[in-house]
Amino acid sequence: xQDFVDAFQFIGEHTALLWQLTLDHLxxxxxxxxxALVLAIPLGVTLGHVHRGSFAAINVSNVGRxxxxxxxxxIGVAVLGIGFVNVMVALIVLAFPIVLTxxxxxxxxxxxxxxxxxxxxxxxxxxxxxxxxxxxxxPLIFAGIRTAVVYVIATATLASVAGAHSLGDVIVDQATxxxxxxxxxxxxxxVLALLAELLFAALQRAVTPRAxxxxxxxASSVMLGDPPLTSERTAST
Amino acid sequence: MTPLAAAGPVIPDFGRGSSCVRGNxxxxxxxxxxxxxxxxxxxxxxxxxxxxxxxxxxxxxAFALALLAHRRGWITTPVxxxxxxxxTIPSLALFQLLVPFTGLSRTTAEIALVxxxxxxxxxxTLAGLAGVxxxxxxxxxxxxxxxxxxxxxxxxxxxxPAIVAxxxxxxxxxxxxxTVAVFVVNEGLGAPIYAGLQQTFKTxxxxxxxxxxxxxxxxxxxxxxxxxxxxxxxxxxxxR
Numbered sequence: 001x002q003d004f005v006d007a008f009q010f011i012g013e014h015t016a017l018l019w020q021l022t023l024d025h026l027x028x029x030x031x032x033x034x035x036a037l038v039l040a041i042p043l044g045v046t047l048g049h050v051h052r053g054s055f056a057a058i059n060v061s062n063v064g065r066x067x068x069x070x071x072x073x074x075i076g077v078a079v080l081g082i083g084f085v086n087v088m089v090a091l092i093v094l095a096f097p098i099v100l101t102x103x104x105x106x107x108x109x110x111x112x113x114x115x116x117x118x119x120x121x122x123x124x125x126x127x128x129x130x131x132x133x134x135x136x137x138x139p140l141i142f143a144g145i146r147t148a149v150v151y152v153i154a155t156a157t158l159a160s161v162a163g164a165h166s167l168g169d170v171i172v173d174q175a176t177x178x179x180x181x182x183x184x185x186x187x188x189x190x191v192l193a194l195l196a197e198l199l200f201a202a203l204q205r206a207v208t209p210r211a212x213x214x215x216x217x218x219a220s221s222v223m224l225g226d227p228p229l230t231s232e233r234t235a236s237t
Numbered sequence: 238m239t240p241l242a243a244a245g246p247v248i249p250d251f252g253r254g255s256s257c258v259r260g261n262x263x264x265x266x267x268x269x270x271x272x273x274x275x276x277x278x279x280x281x282x283x284x285x286x287x288x289x290x291x292x293x294x295x296x297x298x299a300f301a302l303a304l305l306a307h308r309r310g311w312i313t314t315p316v317x318x319x320x321x322x323x324x325t326i327p328s329l330a331l332f333q334l335l336v337p338f339t340g341l342s343r344t345t346a347e348i349a350l351v352x353x354x355x356x357x358x359x360x361x362t363l364a365g366l367a368g369v370x371x372x373x374x375x376x377x378x379x380x381x382x383x384x385x386x387x388x389x390x391x392x393x394x395x396x397x398p399a400i401v402a403x404x405x406x407x408x409x410x411x412x413x414x415x416t417v418a419v420f421v422v423n424e425g426l427g428a429p430i431y432a433g434l435q436q437t438f439k440t441x442x443x444x445x446x447x448x449x450x451x452x453x454x455x456x457x458x459x460x461x462x463x464x465x466x467x468x469x470x471x472x473x474x475x476x477r
Contacts, residue, residue, distance in 0.1 A: 062457070071416055071445065157329045
């Protein structure tokens, strides 16, 4: 327990350092998530809208999960060299499949009766997408974003082995910071991940239309960070 | 005296690398070839052992909890909360947070790896059990099955696809995370990956990373096969 007391003491004494690293950590994660979203959401939504490419859209996340994050970052080092960009690319590669699969499954799985009703009302394909499919798919799309965010924040810790800055800097440098420092930084990372999870869980609730929220209560056991959510569905169907 | 001089200047022999290794190529097959038995294979074997132990222990715990939660529903929420919390903590941090308790040891690595399997395995097993149609349960009860027989002969076989789906996700996740265990115990494929990071010669790192991916895909494939063997009826249903 003394170790943890020392760890909190370390946090108190090195607030500036830890804060700076937290900002670096968030900048790295944010850049990776942003680019992954820009790439994956339009693609997933389009594929889901036209109901094409399900095999690729679903299996990309199964393969993606098999990629060990440490290995991916390391191979990135071998190919792209050390630094921010390399780690960001590795994080994008990790986040992309999760977001893509969820976006695809979300739009593809929208109740076809609703889509047909919308068509019957004379909506064009584009209107169906924006006014019917996207609002209904939003919660599941957001579930993918949330999972990806937590996953990327967790993995960004490993960035330190590849020359980008994050809270991992302290964790992997026991020689300099000793056990209290390592534990203190580990506590910060854990808290950061949990805060991100809670924040995005709240956001996900906020974007869910009230009518869908009632349904959701039945499935509320599915609440914290879940790559399993989609793969459960894809694997068992 | 003359023979020594005749032999010319003494140049220490550090062994002969291939031209690829000497030229620091990106990926040298002959390095993989010559270090397979002393570096890569032991690491691969350790990695498999780390994974198997974590999955076995994790499954035992999660399975017991799921059976309990299946009987008494109120257990579900606390279990999901606690395992979800563990699942969210980044692996590198969790490994380190355990060090004060279990030291830099294999135990530390296994505890962390097990804790990442719990949420997945618990939730999938429970979902599988809950997904058994009520009609089927009624029919089984009508045939005079006891609660225990109902569980083992009807509910668990029907829950098998969901359970195996959970095992697939958990196994692949653990194989990936076990590389990070190198920060607490120098075992598994994380060891050559980490060693490769410290040097400019990258073959070791790429080979170990690739092995890790191959291992994950192979394990996933094996589990799919296992599910086919264990649940022959699902295939019949699908082919109709």
